[in-house]
Amino acid sequence: MADYLRPTPWDKRNFQMDTFEVMSLEEEALAQTENIEGHFTIKVDPFKSSKILLDHGFYYVDTLIEPVCEEGKLTVFEKDGTDISLEYDRERILEIAKESFEHGRFHRDFNIPDEQADLRYMNWVSDLMDKNQIYALFYEGSLIGFYGFEKENVLLLGMKKEYRSKGLAKPLTSMGCRKQWEDLDLQQLKTSISAANAPSLNLFYSLGFRLRSAKDVYHKINRSSMGV
Template sequence: MKEYLEATPWDKRNFLVDTYQLTEYSEAALQQTSETEGHFTLKVPPSADTQNLVKHGFYYVDTLTEPVCRRNRFETVYQEGITFTREYDREEILDIAGEAFKGGRFHRDFNIPDYMADRRYRNWVSDLIDQDQILALQFEDRTAGFFAYEKDRILLLGMHKDFRGRGLAKAFTSACVEEQFRISGYDQLKTSISPSNPASLNVFISLGFRLNGAVNVYHKLNGSLPVGG
Protein backbone atom coordinates (compact mmCIF):
# COMPACT_ATOMS: atom_id res chain seq x y z
CA MET A 1 0.00 0.00 0.00
CA LYS A 2 1.29 3.45 -0.90
CA GLU A 3 2.31 5.55 2.08
CA TYR A 4 0.88 9.08 2.02
CA LEU A 5 2.07 10.20 5.44
CA GLU A 6 5.48 11.76 6.05
CA ALA A 7 6.57 11.82 9.68
CA THR A 8 7.49 15.25 11.11
CA PRO A 9 9.66 14.50 14.16
CA TRP A 10 10.32 18.22 14.69
CA ASP A 11 6.63 18.58 15.59
CA LYS A 12 6.34 15.31 17.51
CA ARG A 13 8.83 16.52 20.12
CA ASN A 14 6.60 19.52 20.83
CA PHE A 15 3.17 17.90 20.85
CA LEU A 16 4.24 14.51 22.26
CA VAL A 17 2.19 12.52 19.72
CA ASP A 18 3.07 11.18 16.29
CA THR A 19 2.87 13.99 13.72
CA TYR A 20 2.66 13.83 9.93
CA GLN A 21 2.28 15.85 6.79
CA LEU A 22 0.33 14.45 3.84
CA THR A 23 1.91 14.15 0.42
CA GLU A 24 -1.45 14.54 -1.35
CA TYR A 25 -5.14 14.91 -0.57
CA SER A 26 -6.60 11.93 -2.41
CA GLU A 27 -9.27 9.75 -0.78
CA ALA A 28 -6.65 7.10 -0.08
CA ALA A 29 -4.38 9.61 1.65
CA LEU A 30 -7.21 11.01 3.76
CA GLN A 31 -8.28 7.50 4.72
CA GLN A 32 -4.81 6.76 6.09
CA THR A 33 -5.24 9.60 8.58
CA SER A 34 -8.35 7.90 9.92
CA GLU A 35 -6.41 4.68 10.43
CA THR A 36 -3.45 6.35 12.18
CA GLU A 37 -3.36 8.19 15.49
CA GLY A 38 -1.61 11.52 15.55
CA HIS A 39 -1.67 15.12 14.36
CA PHE A 40 -1.71 15.84 10.61
CA THR A 41 -0.90 18.82 8.40
CA LEU A 42 -2.24 19.14 4.86
CA LYS A 43 -1.55 21.97 2.42
CA VAL A 44 -3.86 22.39 -0.57
CA PRO A 45 -4.30 25.01 -3.30
CA PRO A 46 -7.05 27.57 -2.63
CA SER A 47 -9.04 26.11 -5.52
CA ALA A 48 -9.16 22.62 -3.96
CA ASP A 49 -12.52 21.02 -3.18
CA THR A 50 -12.41 20.70 0.61
CA GLN A 51 -15.64 18.77 1.18
CA ASN A 52 -13.78 15.49 1.47
CA LEU A 53 -11.23 17.01 3.84
CA VAL A 54 -13.95 18.08 6.24
CA LYS A 55 -15.58 14.65 5.99
CA HIS A 56 -12.32 13.09 7.17
CA GLY A 57 -12.00 15.46 10.14
CA PHE A 58 -9.67 18.12 8.75
CA TYR A 59 -10.20 21.75 9.74
CA TYR A 60 -8.85 24.96 8.29
CA VAL A 61 -6.16 26.77 10.28
CA ASP A 62 -4.40 29.23 7.98
CA THR A 63 -3.48 30.44 4.51
CA LEU A 64 0.15 30.98 3.56
CA THR A 65 1.04 33.42 0.81
CA GLU A 66 4.47 33.49 -0.81
CA PRO A 67 5.87 37.00 -1.32
CA VAL A 68 8.94 37.08 -3.59
CA CYS A 69 11.34 39.87 -4.48
CA ARG A 70 14.10 40.24 -7.03
CA ARG A 71 17.17 42.17 -6.00
CA ASN A 72 16.57 44.89 -8.61
CA ARG A 73 13.05 45.53 -7.27
CA PHE A 74 14.02 45.69 -3.62
CA GLU A 75 13.34 49.05 -1.93
CA THR A 76 15.85 49.83 0.81
CA VAL A 77 14.69 51.67 3.93
CA TYR A 78 17.65 52.91 5.92
CA GLN A 79 17.73 53.19 9.70
CA GLU A 80 20.96 54.36 11.31
CA GLY A 81 22.31 52.10 14.03
CA ILE A 82 21.03 48.70 12.84
CA THR A 83 23.75 46.05 12.74
CA PHE A 84 23.88 42.25 12.63
CA THR A 85 25.94 39.75 14.55
CA ARG A 86 26.38 36.02 14.97
CA GLU A 87 27.71 36.65 18.46
CA TYR A 88 24.65 36.80 20.69
CA ASP A 89 23.11 35.45 23.86
CA ARG A 90 21.26 32.28 22.86
CA GLU A 91 18.65 32.67 25.61
CA GLU A 92 17.84 36.21 24.51
CA ILE A 93 17.01 34.95 21.02
CA LEU A 94 15.00 32.02 22.38
CA ASP A 95 13.02 34.32 24.67
CA ILE A 96 12.04 36.45 21.67
CA ALA A 97 11.08 33.31 19.75
CA GLY A 98 8.93 32.13 22.63
CA GLU A 99 6.63 35.16 22.58
CA ALA A 100 6.92 36.88 19.18
CA PHE A 101 4.93 34.49 17.00
CA LYS A 102 1.45 34.34 18.50
CA GLY A 103 -0.44 34.31 15.20
CA GLY A 104 1.00 31.15 13.68
CA ARG A 105 -1.09 28.24 12.49
CA PHE A 106 -0.37 26.13 15.55
CA HIS A 107 -1.57 28.93 17.82
CA ARG A 108 -4.76 29.01 15.73
CA ASP A 109 -5.27 25.26 16.06
CA PHE A 110 -7.89 24.80 18.80
CA ASN A 111 -6.51 21.34 19.58
CA ILE A 112 -3.06 22.65 20.51
CA PRO A 113 -2.55 24.64 23.72
CA ASP A 114 -0.60 27.87 23.40
CA TYR A 115 2.32 26.64 25.48
CA MET A 116 2.91 23.80 22.99
CA ALA A 117 2.74 26.23 20.05
CA ASP A 118 5.18 28.56 21.83
CA ARG A 119 7.49 25.62 22.48
CA ARG A 120 7.43 24.69 18.79
CA TYR A 121 8.77 28.11 17.77
CA ARG A 122 11.36 28.10 20.52
CA ASN A 123 12.63 24.66 19.52
CA TRP A 124 12.65 25.56 15.82
CA VAL A 125 14.76 28.65 16.54
CA SER A 126 17.06 26.58 18.75
CA ASP A 127 17.66 24.26 15.79
CA LEU A 128 18.34 27.23 13.53
CA ILE A 129 20.88 28.58 16.03
CA ASP A 130 22.65 25.20 16.00
CA GLN A 131 22.68 25.31 12.18
CA ASP A 132 24.08 28.88 12.16
CA GLN A 133 21.02 30.20 10.32
CA ILE A 134 20.26 33.04 12.74
CA LEU A 135 21.52 36.60 12.71
CA ALA A 136 20.77 38.86 15.67
CA LEU A 137 19.70 42.46 15.08
CA GLN A 138 21.56 44.95 17.23
CA PHE A 139 20.03 48.37 17.89
CA GLU A 140 20.65 50.88 20.68
CA ASP A 141 23.26 48.51 22.14
CA ARG A 142 20.69 45.75 22.62
CA THR A 143 19.52 42.60 20.88
CA ALA A 144 16.44 44.06 19.20
CA GLY A 145 15.44 40.94 17.29
CA PHE A 146 16.67 38.31 14.87
CA PHE A 147 16.06 36.83 11.48
CA ALA A 148 16.42 33.28 10.27
CA TYR A 149 17.13 32.23 6.70
CA GLU A 150 17.84 29.21 4.53
CA LYS A 151 19.31 29.68 1.08
CA ASP A 152 16.84 31.98 -0.76
CA ARG A 153 14.09 31.78 1.88
CA ILE A 154 13.45 34.16 4.77
CA LEU A 155 12.21 31.80 7.48
CA LEU A 156 11.47 34.02 10.47
CA LEU A 157 11.81 37.61 11.54
CA GLY A 158 11.21 38.32 15.22
CA MET A 159 11.40 41.61 17.09
CA HIS A 160 11.84 42.05 20.83
CA LYS A 161 8.68 43.40 22.46
CA ASP A 162 10.51 46.52 23.65
CA PHE A 163 11.09 47.60 20.05
CA ARG A 164 7.61 46.98 18.68
CA GLY A 165 5.26 49.88 18.11
CA ARG A 166 8.12 52.31 17.49
CA GLY A 167 7.83 52.49 13.70
CA LEU A 168 10.90 50.30 13.19
CA ALA A 169 9.32 47.25 11.50
CA LYS A 170 9.88 48.46 7.94
CA ALA A 171 13.50 49.48 8.53
CA PHE A 172 14.25 46.27 10.45
CA THR A 173 12.72 44.11 7.72
CA SER A 174 14.54 46.05 5.01
CA ALA A 175 17.86 45.58 6.80
CA CYS A 176 17.25 41.84 7.14
CA VAL A 177 16.33 41.40 3.48
CA GLU A 178 19.33 43.46 2.35
CA GLU A 179 21.64 41.41 4.57
CA GLN A 180 20.28 38.14 3.21
CA PHE A 181 20.74 39.31 -0.37
CA ARG A 182 24.33 40.13 0.54
CA ILE A 183 25.26 36.89 2.30
CA SER A 184 23.24 34.46 0.17
CA GLY A 185 24.18 35.62 -3.31
CA TYR A 186 20.66 34.90 -4.60
CA ASP A 187 18.98 37.33 -7.00
CA GLN A 188 15.53 36.52 -5.65
CA LEU A 189 14.29 35.91 -2.12
CA LYS A 190 10.98 34.53 -0.91
CA THR A 191 9.15 34.14 2.34
CA SER A 192 5.83 32.84 3.68
CA ILE A 193 3.25 35.05 5.41
CA SER A 194 -0.30 34.51 6.58
CA PRO A 195 -2.95 37.06 5.51
CA SER A 196 -3.90 37.05 9.20
CA ASN A 197 -0.71 39.11 9.67
CA PRO A 198 -1.48 42.05 7.34
CA ALA A 199 1.06 44.35 9.01
CA SER A 200 3.95 42.04 8.10
CA LEU A 201 2.53 41.37 4.63
CA ASN A 202 2.20 45.10 3.94
CA VAL A 203 5.78 45.72 5.06
CA PHE A 204 7.16 43.15 2.62
CA ILE A 205 4.99 44.46 -0.23
CA SER A 206 6.18 48.02 0.48
CA LEU A 207 9.77 46.78 0.09
CA GLY A 208 9.16 45.43 -3.41
CA PHE A 209 7.87 41.91 -2.72
CA ARG A 210 5.03 40.57 -4.87
CA LEU A 211 2.68 37.70 -4.10
CA ASN A 212 3.46 34.46 -5.91
CA GLY A 213 0.65 32.07 -5.02
CA ALA A 214 -0.78 30.67 -1.81
CA VAL A 215 -1.79 27.45 -0.08
CA ASN A 216 -4.49 26.74 2.48
CA VAL A 217 -3.40 24.76 5.52
CA TYR A 218 -5.59 22.18 7.26
CA HIS A 219 -4.94 20.20 10.43
CA LYS A 220 -6.41 17.07 11.91
CA LEU A 221 -6.02 15.41 15.28
CA ASN A 222 -6.86 11.72 15.45
CA GLY A 223 -6.64 10.87 19.12
CA SER A 224 -5.65 13.34 21.82
CA LEU A 225 -2.66 15.33 23.01
CA PRO A 226 -1.11 14.70 26.43
CA VAL A 227 -2.02 18.18 27.65
CA GLY A 228 0.18 19.19 30.54
CA GLY A 229 3.12 17.24 29.15
Protein backbone atom coordinates (compact mmCIF):
# COMPACT_ATOMS: atom_id res chain seq x y z
CA MET A 1 0.00 0.00 0.00
CA ALA A 2 1.32 3.43 -0.91
CA ASP A 3 2.30 5.76 1.93
CA TYR A 4 0.42 9.03 1.43
CA LEU A 5 1.64 10.72 4.63
CA ARG A 6 4.74 12.91 4.40
CA PRO A 7 6.23 13.71 7.83
CA THR A 8 6.88 17.42 8.47
CA PRO A 9 9.53 17.47 11.22
CA TRP A 10 9.79 21.28 11.06
CA ASP A 11 6.24 21.40 12.46
CA LYS A 12 6.60 18.47 14.86
CA ARG A 13 9.17 20.35 16.95
CA ASN A 14 6.67 23.18 17.56
CA PHE A 15 3.44 21.34 18.28
CA GLN A 16 4.60 18.51 20.56
CA MET A 17 3.09 15.88 18.28
CA ASP A 18 3.83 14.09 15.03
CA THR A 19 2.85 16.16 12.01
CA PHE A 20 2.14 15.12 8.43
CA GLU A 21 1.14 16.45 5.03
CA VAL A 22 -1.40 14.27 3.25
CA MET A 23 -0.33 13.93 -0.37
CA SER A 24 -3.61 12.84 -1.99
CA LEU A 25 -7.36 13.34 -1.72
CA GLU A 26 -7.98 9.65 -2.45
CA GLU A 27 -9.93 7.55 0.04
CA GLU A 28 -6.89 5.33 0.61
CA ALA A 29 -4.79 8.37 1.55
CA LEU A 30 -7.33 9.80 3.98
CA ALA A 31 -7.87 6.40 5.56
CA GLN A 32 -4.21 6.38 6.58
CA THR A 33 -4.91 9.30 8.93
CA GLU A 34 -7.47 7.36 10.95
CA ASN A 35 -5.26 5.40 13.34
CA ILE A 36 -2.21 7.65 13.74
CA GLU A 37 -1.86 10.28 16.43
CA GLY A 38 -0.84 13.67 15.17
CA HIS A 39 -1.66 16.78 13.17
CA PHE A 40 -2.45 16.44 9.45
CA THR A 41 -2.52 19.05 6.67
CA ILE A 42 -3.94 18.65 3.18
CA LYS A 43 -4.11 21.30 0.43
CA VAL A 44 -6.77 20.80 -2.22
CA ASP A 45 -8.28 22.43 -5.29
CA PRO A 46 -11.10 24.74 -4.03
CA PHE A 47 -13.44 23.25 -6.64
CA LYS A 48 -13.09 19.73 -5.26
CA SER A 49 -15.88 18.51 -2.99
CA SER A 50 -14.94 18.71 0.68
CA LYS A 51 -17.33 15.94 1.73
CA ILE A 52 -14.69 13.21 1.79
CA LEU A 53 -12.46 15.41 3.96
CA LEU A 54 -15.24 16.19 6.43
CA ASP A 55 -16.15 12.50 6.58
CA HIS A 56 -12.59 11.77 7.69
CA GLY A 57 -12.53 14.45 10.39
CA PHE A 58 -10.72 17.25 8.54
CA TYR A 59 -11.76 20.87 9.04
CA TYR A 60 -11.22 23.94 6.89
CA VAL A 61 -8.63 26.50 8.10
CA ASP A 62 -7.62 28.74 5.20
CA THR A 63 -7.47 29.44 1.49
CA LEU A 64 -4.03 30.19 0.09
CA ILE A 65 -3.85 32.48 -2.94
CA GLU A 66 -0.77 31.76 -5.08
CA PRO A 67 0.27 34.78 -7.20
CA VAL A 68 3.09 34.60 -9.76
CA CYS A 69 5.29 37.31 -11.28
CA GLU A 70 6.73 36.50 -14.69
CA GLU A 71 10.05 37.75 -16.00
CA GLY A 72 9.90 41.42 -16.97
CA LYS A 73 6.67 42.09 -15.06
CA LEU A 74 8.11 43.13 -11.69
CA THR A 75 7.45 46.74 -10.71
CA VAL A 76 10.17 48.15 -8.44
CA PHE A 77 9.28 51.13 -6.26
CA GLU A 78 11.94 53.57 -5.10
CA LYS A 79 12.07 55.46 -1.80
CA ASP A 80 14.98 57.39 -0.32
CA GLY A 81 16.50 55.78 2.75
CA THR A 82 15.48 52.19 1.96
CA ASP A 83 18.02 49.38 1.68
CA ILE A 84 18.30 45.59 1.98
CA SER A 85 21.17 43.38 3.04
CA LEU A 86 22.21 39.81 3.86
CA GLU A 87 24.03 41.18 6.89
CA TYR A 88 21.99 41.80 10.06
CA ASP A 89 21.60 41.16 13.78
CA ARG A 90 19.92 37.76 14.11
CA GLU A 91 18.22 38.52 17.42
CA ARG A 92 16.69 41.72 16.09
CA ILE A 93 15.19 39.80 13.16
CA LEU A 94 13.65 37.31 15.61
CA GLU A 95 12.20 40.16 17.67
CA ILE A 96 10.45 41.49 14.57
CA ALA A 97 9.21 37.99 13.73
CA LYS A 98 7.41 37.78 17.10
CA GLU A 99 4.90 40.38 15.95
CA SER A 100 4.63 39.57 12.26
CA PHE A 101 2.47 36.49 11.69
CA GLU A 102 -1.12 37.18 12.65
CA HIS A 103 -2.53 35.70 9.44
CA GLY A 104 -0.77 32.33 9.41
CA ARG A 105 -2.91 29.25 8.91
CA PHE A 106 -1.80 27.80 12.23
CA HIS A 107 -3.08 30.93 13.98
CA ARG A 108 -6.44 30.21 12.36
CA ASP A 109 -6.43 26.61 13.58
CA PHE A 110 -8.52 26.65 16.78
CA ASN A 111 -6.77 23.46 17.95
CA ILE A 112 -3.34 25.13 18.05
CA PRO A 113 -2.56 27.58 20.88
CA ASP A 114 -1.34 30.95 19.63
CA GLU A 115 2.00 30.59 21.41
CA GLN A 116 2.71 27.36 19.50
CA ALA A 117 1.69 28.99 16.22
CA ASP A 118 4.02 31.91 17.02
CA LEU A 119 6.86 29.46 17.73
CA ARG A 120 6.28 27.71 14.42
CA TYR A 121 6.88 30.91 12.43
CA MET A 122 9.77 32.02 14.64
CA ASN A 123 11.53 28.73 14.00
CA TRP A 124 10.89 29.05 10.27
CA VAL A 125 12.57 32.46 10.24
CA SER A 126 15.48 31.02 12.21
CA ASP A 127 15.85 28.17 9.70
CA LEU A 128 15.90 30.62 6.80
CA MET A 129 18.60 32.67 8.47
CA ASP A 130 20.68 29.51 8.90
CA LYS A 131 20.46 29.01 5.13
CA ASN A 132 21.15 32.67 4.21
CA GLN A 133 17.61 33.03 2.88
CA ILE A 134 16.66 36.20 4.73
CA TYR A 135 17.19 39.74 3.46
CA ALA A 136 17.14 42.38 6.18
CA LEU A 137 15.08 45.48 5.38
CA PHE A 138 16.46 48.85 6.43
CA TYR A 139 15.06 52.36 6.52
CA GLU A 140 17.34 55.33 7.26
CA GLY A 141 19.91 52.93 8.69
CA SER A 142 17.50 51.13 11.05
CA LEU A 143 16.63 47.44 10.72
CA ILE A 144 12.84 47.42 10.38
CA GLY A 145 11.93 44.12 8.73
CA PHE A 146 12.88 40.99 6.84
CA TYR A 147 12.15 39.17 3.58
CA GLY A 148 12.39 35.36 3.48
CA PHE A 149 12.83 33.36 0.27
CA GLU A 150 13.76 29.98 -1.16
CA LYS A 151 14.51 29.40 -4.85
CA GLU A 152 11.72 31.17 -6.75
CA ASN A 153 9.42 31.40 -3.71
CA VAL A 154 8.81 34.52 -1.64
CA LEU A 155 8.08 32.90 1.73
CA LEU A 156 7.84 35.44 4.54
CA LEU A 157 7.63 39.18 5.11
CA GLY A 158 7.83 40.92 8.45
CA MET A 159 8.00 44.58 9.46
CA LYS A 160 8.07 46.36 12.81
CA LYS A 161 4.62 47.68 13.69
CA GLU A 162 5.67 51.30 13.95
CA TYR A 163 6.89 51.27 10.32
CA ARG A 164 3.76 49.80 8.78
CA SER A 165 1.38 51.94 6.70
CA LYS A 166 4.16 54.46 6.02
CA GLY A 167 4.76 53.74 2.34
CA LEU A 168 7.69 51.38 2.97
CA ALA A 169 6.21 47.99 2.09
CA LYS A 170 6.22 48.51 -1.69
CA PRO A 171 9.81 49.75 -2.06
CA LEU A 172 11.32 47.27 0.40
CA THR A 173 9.39 44.24 -0.86
CA SER A 174 10.05 45.08 -4.50
CA MET A 175 13.76 45.51 -3.73
CA GLY A 176 13.74 42.08 -2.10
CA CYS A 177 12.03 40.59 -5.15
CA ARG A 178 14.54 42.19 -7.50
CA LYS A 179 17.54 41.00 -5.46
CA GLN A 180 16.13 37.47 -5.21
CA TRP A 181 15.52 37.45 -8.96
CA GLU A 182 19.05 38.67 -9.75
CA ASP A 183 20.89 36.58 -7.13
CA LEU A 184 19.23 33.32 -8.18
CA ASP A 185 18.81 34.00 -11.94
CA LEU A 186 15.10 33.15 -11.94
CA GLN A 187 12.42 33.07 -14.63
CA GLN A 188 9.56 33.86 -12.25
CA LEU A 189 8.69 34.52 -8.62
CA LYS A 190 5.87 32.87 -6.68
CA THR A 191 4.30 33.45 -3.31
CA SER A 192 1.45 32.09 -1.19
CA ILE A 193 -0.88 34.39 0.75
CA SER A 194 -3.87 33.74 3.00
CA ALA A 195 -7.08 34.96 1.40
CA ALA A 196 -7.73 36.77 4.70
CA ASN A 197 -4.56 38.85 4.30
CA ALA A 198 -5.86 41.58 2.01
CA PRO A 199 -2.92 43.98 2.59
CA SER A 200 -0.40 41.39 1.35
CA LEU A 201 -2.56 40.47 -1.64
CA ASN A 202 -2.81 44.15 -2.63
CA LEU A 203 0.94 44.62 -2.09
CA PHE A 204 1.98 41.81 -4.40
CA TYR A 205 -0.60 42.78 -7.02
CA SER A 206 0.94 46.27 -7.10
CA LEU A 207 4.38 44.70 -7.72
CA GLY A 208 3.19 42.85 -10.83
CA PHE A 209 2.16 39.48 -9.37
CA ARG A 210 -0.99 37.91 -10.81
CA LEU A 211 -3.19 35.13 -9.50
CA ARG A 212 -2.47 31.73 -11.01
CA SER A 213 -4.03 29.31 -8.54
CA ALA A 214 -5.42 28.81 -5.06
CA LYS A 215 -5.56 25.99 -2.53
CA ASP A 216 -7.97 25.30 0.30
CA VAL A 217 -6.17 24.07 3.42
CA TYR A 218 -7.70 21.55 5.80
CA HIS A 219 -6.29 20.26 9.07
CA LYS A 220 -7.04 17.28 11.26
CA ILE A 221 -5.87 16.28 14.73
CA ASN A 222 -6.00 12.87 16.32
CA ARG A 223 -5.72 13.77 19.97
CA SER A 224 -5.54 10.78 22.28
CA SER A 225 -2.32 11.89 23.98
CA MET A 226 -1.77 15.32 22.47
CA GLY A 227 0.01 18.17 24.17
CA VAL A 228 -2.51 20.79 23.03
